[in-house]
Amino acid sequence: MTTHLSSPSQYLDLLSKYDTWMFDCDGVLWNDDHLIDGAIEVLKLLRTHQKQILFVTNNASKSRKTYKKKFDQLGVEAHVDEIFGSAYAAAVYISSVLKLPKDQKVYVIGMNGLEEELAEEGVAYLGGTDPADNTLSFTPSSVFSPDPSVSAVLCGLDLSLNYTKLSKAFTYLHTLGPKCHFIATNLDSTYPAKGGILPGAGAVMAGLRVASGREPVCVGKPEATMLECIKAKHDFNPERTIMVGDRLNTDILFGQRGGLATLLVLSGITHLEEVAGPNPSPIVPTYYTNSLGDLRAAGGSQNGSKIGNGFVVNGNGHALNGNGHALNGNGHVLNGNGHVLN
Numbered sequence: 220m221t222t223h224l225s226s227p228s229q230y231l232d233l234l235s236k237y238d239t240w241m242f243d244c245d246g247v248l249w250n251d252d253h254l255i256d257g258a259i260e261v262l263k264l265l266r267t268h269q270k271q272i273l274f275v276t277n278n279a280s281k282s283r284k285t286y287k288k289k290f291d292q293l294g295v296e297a298h299v300d301e302i303f304g305s306a307y308a309a310a311v312y313i314s315s316v317l318k319l320p321k322d323q324k325v326y327v328i329g330m331n332g333l334e335e336e337l338a339e340e341g342v343a344y345l346g347g348t349d350p351a352d353n354t355l356s357f358t359p360s361s362v363f364s365p366d367p368s369v370s371a372v373l374c375g376l377d378l379s380l381n382y383t384k385l386s387k388a389f390t391y392l393h394t395l396g397p398k399c400h401f402i403a404t405n406l407d408s409t410y411p412a413k414g415g416i417l418p419g420a421g422a423v424m425a426g427l428r429v430a431s432g433r434e435p436v437c438v439g440k441p442e443a444t445m446l447e448c449i450k451a452k453h454d455f456n457p458e459r460t461i462m463v464g465d466r467l468n469t470d471i472l473f474g475q476r477g478g479l480a481t482l483l484v485l486s487g488i489t490h491l492e493e494v495a496g497p498n499p500s501p502i503v504p505t506y507y508t509n510s511l512g513d514l515r516a517a518g519g520s521q522n523g524s525k526i527g528n529g530f531v532v533n534g535n536g537h538a539l540n541g542n543g544h545a546l547n548g549n550g551h552v553l554n555g556n557g558h559v560l561n
């Protein structure tokens with residue numbers, strides 16, 4: 220059973236219940252470079268209340284350092300050690316779990332972010348953004364000599380996916396068989412762009428899965444590798460932690476598997492019918508609300524600003540009722556001195 224959050228007292232209650240807040244990024248904080256309305260205010264509110272904030276994204280196009288630049292450009296306070304991406308999780312998995320020997324290499328389908336995180340972990344790689352592989356001139360007669368030091372294929376979101384990369388990755392998986400590790404940063408079928416959705420990393424991977432007949436090990440949400448990466452760097456109490464996400468089969472499942480509470484926002488991938496329609500998804504979030512900006516009702520908005528569900532907040536951060544009276548966390552009307560009247 221999920222709870223639809225809509226009243227200021229519910230948002231205040233949420234604020235008091237959780238000390239650690241994990242945020243998915245695409246569809247929760249932003250869509251591409253467009254910030255979700257109210258996201259900055261809500262993150263500020265949480266920091267004002269000394270909440271621990273972590274960002275947990277499956278988008279492997281950027282490294283943690285590059286994400287930090289994006290946060291800065293968008294005016295959102297964030298610190299590199301708060302950011303966990305699936306590119307980072309993949310690099311840690313290859314270096315610390317697989318313990319790939321230093322003389323072996325990874326063939327990459329992916330972008331700069333993936334390469335940067337591999338380099339940071341001391342993992343050697345081929346492919347990726349190498350201009351030699353970013354060509355559309357591949358023909359079946361081209362002779363491809365596999366590099367004998369490759370023993371893993373890593374695939375993530377790649378906006379320059381082409382037949383050359385697909386063929387090379389396939390050749391390693393096919394010719395080496397189980398001797399070649401097959402790793403996916405994440406398997407999201409789509410991601411939210413401004414004004415719609417686009418094919419995600421799972422779609423990029425689909426050709427490779429079909430051709431090789433193999434299933435990759437996924438390190439991103441909802442899998443445990445990502446949570447292990449976070450646990451290795453931060454202490455948190457799962458009972459007082461909430462995962463905020465826009466996708467049920469990654470973010471919400473990730474939170475549930477980790478024993479966390481979950482808050483689904485409807486500003487990205489998931490539609491209302493999937494949680495509240497006649498045939499809802501079997502993955503049920505603890506709570507859902509329209510957008511992260513709704514949490515401004517818990518008290519962080521500027522005087523007179525409107526929140527997603529139509530409430531207006533005064534200068535003290537109290538939500539106002541229809542008559543303009545301030546309400547406390549339990550929905551009781553307050554007088555000018557902050558005393559409960561009813």
Ligand SMILES: O=C(O)[C@H](O)[C@H](O)COP(=O)(O)O
Nearest residue numbers: 244245277278407410419420
């Ligand atoms: O395909 C992808 O890589 C994902 O759909 C997407 O970028 C996920 O990012 P998140 O919502 O986890 O921030």
Ligand SMILES: [Mg+2]
Nearest residue numbers: 243245246465
């Ligand atoms: Mg998302």
